[in-house]
Amino acid sequence: MSIQTKHTPTLEIQRVKTASNTEQDTTLSLDELSKSIYDALTQYPYYVVVNGFTPLRERNQLMDLARAIRAKISPPSRSNRENTNKVSFTKVYINRQSGETEESSVTRYSRTDLPLPPHTDSSYMMLPHEIVAFHCIEADENGGESIMIPVDDILQNLDKEVLACFREPVYPFGQGSHAIICGDEDNPLIRYYQAQVQRSLNEDNSLSEKHQTALKALDELLDENHIQQQFHLKPGQIVFMHNHKVLHGRTALSPESNRVLYRLRMHVNSLGNQGQIVVPYDVHSYIELATELENMGRFESALQQYYYATELAPDDIDVLNAYGSMLLKIGMFDRAAEIFHKCKLLNPYDYDSGLALSSLARMKGNYR
Numbered sequence: 001m002s003i004q005t006k007h008t009p010t011l012e013i014q015r016v017k018t019a020s021n022t023e024q025d026t027t028l029s030l031d032e033l034s035k036s037i038y039d040a041l042t043q044y045p046y047y048v049v050v051n052g053f054t055p056l057r058e059r060n061q062l063m064d065l066a067r068a069i070r071a072k073i074s075p076p077s078r079s080n081r082e083n084t085n086k087v088s089f090t091k092v093y094i095n096r097q098s099g100e101t102e103e104s105s106v107t108r109y110s111r112t113d114l115p116l117p118p119h120t121d122s123s124y125m126m127l128p129h130e131i132v133a134f135h136c137i138e139a140d141e142n143g144g145e146s147i148m149i150p151v152d153d154i155l156q157n158l159d160k161e162v163l164a165c166f167r168e169p170v171y172p173f174g175q176g177s178h179a180i181i182c183g184d185e186d187n188p189l190i191r192y193y194q195a196q197v198q199r200s201l202n203e204d205n206s207l208s209e210k211h212q213t214a215l216k217a218l219d220e221l222l223d224e225n226h227i228q229q230q231f232h233l234k235p236g237q238i239v240f241m242h243n244h245k246v247l248h249g250r251t252a253l254s255p256e257s258n259r260v261l262y263r264l265r266m267h268v269n270s271l272g273n274q275g276q277i278v279v280p281y282d283v284h285s286y287i288e289l290a291t292e293l294e295n296m297g298r299f300e301s302a303l304q305q306y307y308y309a310t311e312l313a314p315d316d317i318d319v320l321n322a323y324g325s326m327l328l329k330i331g332m333f334d335r336a337a338e339i340f341h342k343c344k345l346l347n348p349y350d351y352d353s354g355l356a357l358s359s360l361a362r363m364k365g366n367y368r
Contacts, residue, residue, distance in 0.1 A: 034071070067087070143252050
Protein backbone atom coordinates (compact mmCIF):
# COMPACT_ATOMS: atom_id res chain seq x y z
CA MET A 1 0.00 0.00 0.00
CA SER A 2 1.18 3.55 -0.72
CA ILE A 3 -0.40 6.98 -0.27
CA GLN A 4 0.38 9.32 -3.16
CA THR A 5 0.30 12.95 -2.07
CA LYS A 6 2.00 14.78 -4.94
CA HIS A 7 -1.23 15.07 -6.90
CA THR A 8 -4.47 13.24 -6.09
CA PRO A 9 -4.09 11.44 -2.72
CA THR A 10 -4.52 7.75 -3.51
CA LEU A 11 -4.59 4.44 -1.65
CA GLU A 12 -3.32 1.63 -3.89
CA ILE A 13 -4.64 -1.83 -3.09
CA GLN A 14 -4.94 -5.10 -4.99
CA ARG A 15 -7.70 -6.98 -3.27
CA VAL A 16 -9.59 -6.36 -0.05
CA LYS A 17 -11.26 -9.04 2.04
CA THR A 18 -14.86 -8.00 2.75
CA ALA A 19 -17.81 -9.73 4.35
CA SER A 20 -18.93 -10.84 0.89
CA ASN A 21 -15.45 -11.84 -0.36
CA THR A 22 -13.62 -14.91 0.98
CA GLU A 23 -10.43 -14.48 -1.07
CA GLN A 24 -7.33 -15.28 1.00
CA ASP A 25 -4.65 -13.52 -1.07
CA THR A 26 -5.59 -10.07 0.14
CA THR A 27 -3.26 -7.10 0.22
CA LEU A 28 -5.22 -5.18 2.85
CA SER A 29 -7.86 -6.16 5.36
CA LEU A 30 -10.88 -3.90 5.80
CA ASP A 31 -9.51 -2.91 9.20
CA GLU A 32 -6.19 -1.79 7.71
CA LEU A 33 -7.85 0.05 4.86
CA SER A 34 -10.29 1.78 7.22
CA LYS A 35 -7.41 3.10 9.33
CA SER A 36 -5.63 4.41 6.20
CA ILE A 37 -8.78 6.16 5.00
CA TYR A 38 -9.27 7.75 8.43
CA ASP A 39 -5.69 9.02 8.40
CA ALA A 40 -6.21 10.55 4.94
CA LEU A 41 -9.47 12.28 5.89
CA THR A 42 -7.98 13.94 8.95
CA GLN A 43 -5.15 15.66 7.09
CA TYR A 44 -4.95 18.00 4.12
CA PRO A 45 -6.50 17.76 1.51
CA TYR A 46 -9.14 15.71 3.44
CA TYR A 47 -10.04 13.30 0.65
CA VAL A 48 -8.55 10.15 -0.82
CA VAL A 49 -9.16 7.99 -3.90
CA VAL A 50 -9.09 4.23 -3.24
CA ASN A 51 -7.98 2.05 -6.16
CA GLY A 52 -8.53 -1.69 -6.43
CA PHE A 53 -12.23 -2.33 -6.04
CA THR A 54 -14.19 -3.79 -8.92
CA PRO A 55 -17.03 -1.73 -10.45
CA LEU A 56 -19.76 -4.17 -9.48
CA ARG A 57 -23.37 -3.04 -9.80
CA GLU A 58 -24.20 -4.09 -6.26
CA ARG A 59 -23.42 -2.19 -3.11
CA ASN A 60 -21.83 -4.82 -0.85
CA GLN A 61 -18.26 -3.59 -1.32
CA LEU A 62 -18.99 0.01 -0.41
CA MET A 63 -21.32 -0.86 2.46
CA ASP A 64 -18.83 -3.34 3.95
CA LEU A 65 -16.11 -0.72 3.81
CA ALA A 66 -18.36 1.98 5.28
CA ARG A 67 -19.25 -0.17 8.27
CA ALA A 68 -15.61 -1.11 8.79
CA ILE A 69 -14.65 2.58 8.82
CA ARG A 70 -17.30 3.39 11.41
CA ALA A 71 -16.32 0.40 13.55
CA LYS A 72 -12.70 1.52 13.40
CA ILE A 73 -13.10 5.21 14.23
CA SER A 74 -16.51 5.32 15.92
CA PRO A 75 -16.83 2.19 18.09
CA PRO A 76 -19.95 1.76 20.24
CA SER A 77 -19.68 2.72 23.91
CA ARG A 78 -21.93 3.93 26.68
CA SER A 79 -21.79 7.45 25.24
CA ASN A 80 -21.78 6.40 21.58
CA ARG A 81 -24.53 4.02 20.48
CA GLU A 82 -24.87 4.98 16.85
CA ASN A 83 -26.70 2.55 14.62
CA THR A 84 -23.83 1.00 12.69
CA ASN A 85 -26.19 -0.08 9.91
CA LYS A 86 -27.59 3.42 9.34
CA VAL A 87 -25.86 4.56 6.15
CA SER A 88 -27.33 6.74 3.41
CA PHE A 89 -26.86 5.03 0.03
CA THR A 90 -27.91 6.49 -3.35
CA LYS A 91 -27.39 5.60 -6.99
CA VAL A 92 -26.41 8.74 -8.93
CA TYR A 93 -26.94 8.88 -12.69
CA ILE A 94 -28.51 11.15 -15.31
CA ASN A 95 -32.27 10.99 -15.07
CA ARG A 96 -33.47 12.24 -18.43
CA GLN A 97 -37.15 11.92 -17.50
CA SER A 98 -37.11 13.83 -14.21
CA GLY A 99 -38.70 17.22 -13.84
CA GLU A 100 -37.91 19.94 -11.33
CA THR A 101 -40.05 18.72 -8.48
CA GLU A 102 -40.15 20.11 -4.95
CA GLU A 103 -37.83 17.33 -3.82
CA SER A 104 -35.36 17.62 -6.67
CA SER A 105 -35.20 21.36 -7.30
CA VAL A 106 -31.95 21.80 -5.33
CA THR A 107 -30.27 18.41 -5.76
CA ARG A 108 -31.45 17.82 -9.33
CA TYR A 109 -28.08 18.98 -10.72
CA SER A 110 -26.46 15.68 -9.70
CA ARG A 111 -29.02 13.95 -11.96
CA THR A 112 -28.28 16.11 -15.02
CA ASP A 113 -25.29 16.66 -17.29
CA LEU A 114 -24.89 20.21 -15.93
CA PRO A 115 -21.72 21.14 -14.01
CA LEU A 116 -22.11 20.83 -10.25
CA PRO A 117 -20.50 23.72 -8.31
CA PRO A 118 -18.35 22.81 -5.28
CA HIS A 119 -20.45 22.21 -2.16
CA THR A 120 -20.81 20.11 0.96
CA ASP A 121 -23.47 17.42 1.19
CA SER A 122 -26.48 17.40 3.58
CA SER A 123 -25.83 21.05 4.41
CA TYR A 124 -29.51 21.50 5.33
CA MET A 125 -29.09 19.17 8.32
CA MET A 126 -28.23 20.47 11.77
CA LEU A 127 -25.30 18.02 11.70
CA PRO A 128 -24.26 17.23 8.12
CA HIS A 129 -22.75 13.80 7.47
CA GLU A 130 -19.04 13.68 8.27
CA ILE A 131 -18.10 11.21 5.55
CA VAL A 132 -19.24 11.21 1.91
CA ALA A 133 -18.00 8.70 -0.67
CA PHE A 134 -18.58 7.99 -4.35
CA HIS A 135 -17.93 4.58 -5.91
CA CYS A 136 -17.54 4.85 -9.68
CA ILE A 137 -19.37 2.05 -11.50
CA GLU A 138 -19.34 3.53 -14.99
CA ALA A 139 -17.34 6.64 -15.94
CA ASP A 140 -17.91 9.38 -18.50
CA GLU A 141 -14.80 9.48 -20.68
CA ASN A 142 -15.73 12.89 -22.09
CA GLY A 143 -16.61 14.83 -18.96
CA GLY A 144 -17.40 14.71 -15.26
CA GLU A 145 -14.04 15.70 -13.79
CA SER A 146 -14.24 15.60 -9.99
CA ILE A 147 -13.47 18.90 -8.24
CA MET A 148 -12.16 19.18 -4.67
CA ILE A 149 -11.50 22.39 -2.71
CA PRO A 150 -10.15 22.03 0.86
CA VAL A 151 -11.33 24.59 3.39
CA ASP A 152 -7.72 25.64 4.06
CA ASP A 153 -7.33 26.91 0.51
CA ILE A 154 -10.59 28.85 0.73
CA LEU A 155 -9.54 30.62 3.92
CA GLN A 156 -6.19 31.61 2.41
CA ASN A 157 -7.91 33.36 -0.50
CA LEU A 158 -10.59 35.40 1.31
CA ASP A 159 -10.07 38.59 3.32
CA LYS A 160 -10.76 38.87 7.03
CA GLU A 161 -13.99 40.85 6.63
CA VAL A 162 -15.52 38.17 4.42
CA LEU A 163 -14.43 35.37 6.76
CA ALA A 164 -15.92 37.25 9.71
CA CYS A 165 -19.25 37.30 7.88
CA PHE A 166 -19.06 33.55 7.24
CA ARG A 167 -18.62 32.82 10.95
CA GLU A 168 -22.01 34.38 11.74
CA PRO A 169 -24.94 31.89 11.85
CA VAL A 170 -27.13 33.90 9.47
CA TYR A 171 -26.99 31.93 6.22
CA PRO A 172 -30.17 29.99 5.40
CA PHE A 173 -29.81 26.27 4.70
CA GLY A 174 -33.30 24.86 4.33
CA GLN A 175 -35.15 25.20 7.63
CA GLY A 176 -32.32 26.66 9.70
CA SER A 177 -29.61 29.31 9.52
CA HIS A 178 -25.98 28.43 10.12
CA ALA A 179 -22.46 29.78 9.79
CA ILE A 180 -20.53 28.82 6.65
CA ILE A 181 -17.18 28.66 8.46
CA CYS A 182 -17.00 27.09 11.93
CA GLY A 183 -14.46 25.47 14.18
CA ASP A 184 -11.19 26.73 15.62
CA GLU A 185 -8.54 28.60 13.66
CA ASP A 186 -6.36 25.48 13.62
CA ASN A 187 -9.30 23.22 12.66
CA PRO A 188 -11.64 25.18 10.37
CA LEU A 189 -14.83 23.53 9.09
CA ILE A 190 -17.16 24.47 6.27
CA ARG A 191 -20.83 24.06 5.32
CA TYR A 192 -21.91 25.37 1.90
CA TYR A 193 -24.34 24.66 -0.91
CA GLN A 194 -24.88 27.70 -3.11
CA ALA A 195 -28.12 26.43 -4.71
CA GLN A 196 -29.65 25.67 -1.32
CA VAL A 197 -28.76 29.05 0.14
CA GLN A 198 -30.03 30.87 -2.96
CA ARG A 199 -33.31 28.97 -2.92
CA SER A 200 -33.89 30.00 0.70
CA LEU A 201 -33.00 33.61 -0.11
CA ASN A 202 -35.47 33.60 -3.00
CA GLU A 203 -38.21 32.68 -0.53
CA ASP A 204 -37.16 35.11 2.21
CA ASN A 205 -34.25 37.43 1.46
CA SER A 206 -33.46 38.76 4.92
CA LEU A 207 -29.69 38.56 4.49
CA SER A 208 -27.81 41.84 4.88
CA GLU A 209 -25.95 43.41 1.98
CA LYS A 210 -22.53 42.68 3.48
CA HIS A 211 -23.38 39.01 3.93
CA GLN A 212 -24.65 38.76 0.36
CA THR A 213 -21.45 40.44 -0.85
CA ALA A 214 -19.46 37.82 1.05
CA LEU A 215 -21.42 35.05 -0.70
CA LYS A 216 -20.61 36.57 -4.08
CA ALA A 217 -16.90 36.65 -3.20
CA LEU A 218 -17.00 32.98 -2.22
CA ASP A 219 -18.83 31.90 -5.39
CA GLU A 220 -16.34 33.78 -7.54
CA LEU A 221 -13.43 32.14 -5.72
CA LEU A 222 -14.86 28.63 -6.04
CA ASP A 223 -15.16 29.15 -9.79
CA GLU A 224 -11.44 29.85 -10.21
CA ASN A 225 -9.30 27.02 -11.60
CA HIS A 226 -6.25 27.74 -9.43
CA ILE A 227 -8.07 26.73 -6.24
CA GLN A 228 -9.61 23.56 -7.66
CA GLN A 229 -8.04 20.10 -7.42
CA GLN A 230 -9.38 17.97 -10.29
CA PHE A 231 -9.18 14.30 -11.23
CA HIS A 232 -11.18 11.85 -13.32
CA LEU A 233 -12.82 9.08 -11.28
CA LYS A 234 -12.43 5.71 -13.02
CA PRO A 235 -14.57 2.56 -12.75
CA GLY A 236 -13.84 0.76 -9.49
CA GLN A 237 -12.35 3.81 -7.77
CA ILE A 238 -13.92 5.15 -4.57
CA VAL A 239 -13.32 8.71 -3.42
CA PHE A 240 -13.82 9.36 0.31
CA MET A 241 -14.23 12.92 1.62
CA HIS A 242 -14.35 14.64 4.99
CA ASN A 243 -17.58 16.50 4.31
CA HIS A 244 -16.85 19.19 6.93
CA LYS A 245 -13.40 19.96 5.52
CA VAL A 246 -13.57 19.80 1.71
CA LEU A 247 -16.06 20.93 -0.93
CA HIS A 248 -16.71 18.67 -3.89
CA GLY A 249 -18.28 19.17 -7.31
CA ARG A 250 -17.78 18.15 -10.93
CA THR A 251 -17.48 19.53 -14.42
CA ALA A 252 -20.27 19.00 -16.97
CA LEU A 253 -20.99 15.51 -18.24
CA SER A 254 -21.37 14.71 -21.91
CA PRO A 255 -25.07 14.86 -22.96
CA GLU A 256 -25.08 11.15 -23.80
CA SER A 257 -23.30 10.17 -20.57
CA ASN A 258 -24.07 6.82 -18.94
CA ARG A 259 -22.03 7.66 -15.84
CA VAL A 260 -23.12 5.76 -12.72
CA LEU A 261 -21.88 6.42 -9.18
CA TYR A 262 -22.91 4.98 -5.84
CA ARG A 263 -22.99 7.72 -3.21
CA LEU A 264 -22.62 6.99 0.47
CA ARG A 265 -23.13 9.37 3.36
CA MET A 266 -22.62 8.50 7.00
CA HIS A 267 -22.10 9.95 10.44
CA VAL A 268 -19.09 8.92 12.47
CA ASN A 269 -18.40 9.83 16.06
CA SER A 270 -14.80 10.95 15.76
CA LEU A 271 -13.12 12.90 12.99
CA GLY A 272 -11.62 15.47 15.32
CA ASN A 273 -14.47 17.99 15.06
CA GLN A 274 -17.57 16.48 16.68
CA GLY A 275 -20.36 19.04 16.97
CA GLN A 276 -18.22 22.04 15.94
CA ILE A 277 -19.87 22.35 12.53
CA VAL A 278 -22.84 23.83 14.43
CA VAL A 279 -22.71 27.11 16.36
CA PRO A 280 -25.71 27.21 18.73
CA TYR A 281 -26.71 30.75 19.65
CA ASP A 282 -29.82 30.41 21.85
CA VAL A 283 -31.68 27.88 23.99
CA HIS A 284 -33.69 26.54 21.03
CA SER A 285 -30.61 25.85 18.90
CA TYR A 286 -28.83 24.11 21.81
CA ILE A 287 -31.87 21.88 22.37
CA GLU A 288 -32.18 21.19 18.64
CA LEU A 289 -28.53 20.18 18.42
CA ALA A 290 -28.78 18.07 21.59
CA THR A 291 -31.85 16.28 20.25
CA GLU A 292 -30.16 15.45 16.95
CA LEU A 293 -27.05 14.19 18.74
CA GLU A 294 -29.23 12.07 21.02
CA ASN A 295 -31.11 10.60 18.06
CA MET A 296 -27.77 9.72 16.48
CA GLY A 297 -26.67 7.93 19.66
CA ARG A 298 -24.01 10.50 20.60
CA PHE A 299 -25.18 10.67 24.19
CA GLU A 300 -22.14 12.32 25.76
CA SER A 301 -22.17 15.17 23.24
CA ALA A 302 -25.96 15.49 23.57
CA LEU A 303 -25.63 15.77 27.35
CA GLN A 304 -23.16 18.62 26.95
CA GLN A 305 -25.54 20.57 24.72
CA TYR A 306 -28.46 20.02 27.10
CA TYR A 307 -26.25 21.34 29.91
CA TYR A 308 -25.41 24.48 27.92
CA ALA A 309 -29.15 25.02 27.38
CA THR A 310 -29.76 24.85 31.14
CA GLU A 311 -27.06 27.47 31.66
CA LEU A 312 -29.01 29.84 29.40
CA ALA A 313 -32.42 28.87 30.84
CA PRO A 314 -31.82 27.61 34.42
CA ASP A 315 -35.51 27.84 35.37
CA ASP A 316 -37.06 26.45 32.19
CA ILE A 317 -38.80 23.23 33.24
CA ASP A 318 -38.91 21.79 29.71
CA VAL A 319 -35.16 22.31 29.29
CA LEU A 320 -34.43 20.86 32.73
CA ASN A 321 -36.61 17.81 32.07
CA ALA A 322 -34.81 17.19 28.76
CA TYR A 323 -31.44 17.43 30.55
CA GLY A 324 -32.62 15.13 33.33
CA SER A 325 -33.93 12.56 30.85
CA MET A 326 -30.55 12.50 29.10
CA LEU A 327 -28.82 11.99 32.47
CA LEU A 328 -31.14 9.04 33.10
CA LYS A 329 -30.36 7.55 29.71
CA ILE A 330 -26.62 7.37 30.43
CA GLY A 331 -27.06 6.16 34.01
CA MET A 332 -26.24 9.33 35.96
CA PHE A 333 -29.13 8.76 38.37
CA ASP A 334 -28.01 10.97 41.27
CA ARG A 335 -27.53 14.02 39.06
CA ALA A 336 -30.81 13.30 37.26
CA ALA A 337 -32.65 13.22 40.60
CA GLU A 338 -31.21 16.64 41.48
CA ILE A 339 -32.49 18.10 38.22
CA PHE A 340 -35.96 16.58 38.58
CA HIS A 341 -36.23 17.78 42.19
CA LYS A 342 -35.43 21.29 40.94
CA CYS A 343 -38.29 20.97 38.45
CA LYS A 344 -40.66 20.03 41.30
CA LEU A 345 -39.53 23.06 43.29
CA LEU A 346 -40.28 25.28 40.30
CA ASN A 347 -43.63 23.59 39.71
CA PRO A 348 -44.86 21.00 42.25
CA TYR A 349 -47.45 19.83 39.74
CA ASP A 350 -45.02 19.14 36.87
CA TYR A 351 -45.93 15.72 35.50
CA ASP A 352 -42.69 14.77 33.68
CA SER A 353 -40.33 15.34 36.60
CA GLY A 354 -42.77 13.66 39.00
CA LEU A 355 -42.96 10.60 36.77
CA ALA A 356 -39.16 10.47 36.48
CA LEU A 357 -38.71 10.70 40.26
CA SER A 358 -41.27 7.92 40.78
CA SER A 359 -39.35 5.72 38.34
CA LEU A 360 -36.11 6.45 40.16
CA ALA A 361 -37.74 5.62 43.48
CA ARG A 362 -38.87 2.26 42.16
CA MET A 363 -35.41 1.55 40.76
CA LYS A 364 -33.30 2.50 43.78
CA GLY A 365 -35.71 3.12 46.63
CA ASN A 366 -34.04 6.32 47.80
CA TYR A 367 -35.48 9.14 45.70
CA ARG A 368 -38.67 9.80 47.67
